[in-house]
């Protein structure tokens with residue numbers, strides 16, 4: 663995959679939104695986010711048909727704006743929505759299984775420690791999501807923040823694998839993440855909680 667696609671990677675589910683997620687993604691897409699992950703997860707999230715129906719709407723917006731549509735965790739949903747990619751973490755379906763099922767989709771893998779990095783099937787994935795970089799209130803079960811140093815460490819070990827930082831990144835701290843060597847920043851609240859989404863995306 664082109665690392666440039668990770669530059670402004672927006673992640674969202676309805677649980678993150680105080681207004682219509684369709685409007686929020688439309689504004690973010692118009693403002694120039696470069697990738698989108700549908701992460702319908704946690705307290706207040708939709709399940710079953712409602713999740714699929716929202717996913718269809720969000721998938722369509724990505725298609726209209728030529729933005730990759732990536733599904734978090736849920737392989738069935740990725741198939742039903744014909745997603746461009748899937749993001750899995752260390753406690754999710756193994757990335758090798760995801761690759762066996764989806765030879766042509768982008769696969770992202772979360773990475774928080776050196777041990778995880780050493781044990782991961784890096785040859786089957788397309789990018790790494792490194793974090794949480796900073797403390798975050800968005801993901802209740804987030805691991806201990808690892809800081810931007812973690813980005814530099816991963817970049818040093820893997821100079822060519824596309825790499826995005828995630829966790830507590832704001833329009834101000836995004837610069838530090840990029841300067842540490844990331845190809846992009848993955849954010850939820852920096853966009854969903856912004857009073858002016860266009861401005862927030864521009865600042866990122």
Ligand SMILES: Cc1ncc(COP(=O)(O)OP(=O)(O)O)c(N)n1
Nearest residue numbers: 734735749750751752772791828848
């Ligand atoms: C780009 C990106 N990086 C990391 C994550 C976190 O994935 P995971 O650790 O599996 O946690 P959940 O998002 O599933 O709660 C991500 N989603 N995206």
Ligand SMILES: Cc1ncsc1CCOP(=O)(O)O
Nearest residue numbers: 794798800829830849850851
């Ligand atoms: C999904 C995820 N994985 C690690 S931290 C995090 C939450 C990121 O949300 P925010 O950008 O609001 O801190």
Ligand SMILES: [Mg+2]
Nearest residue numbers: 735750751754
């Ligand atoms: Mg996961």
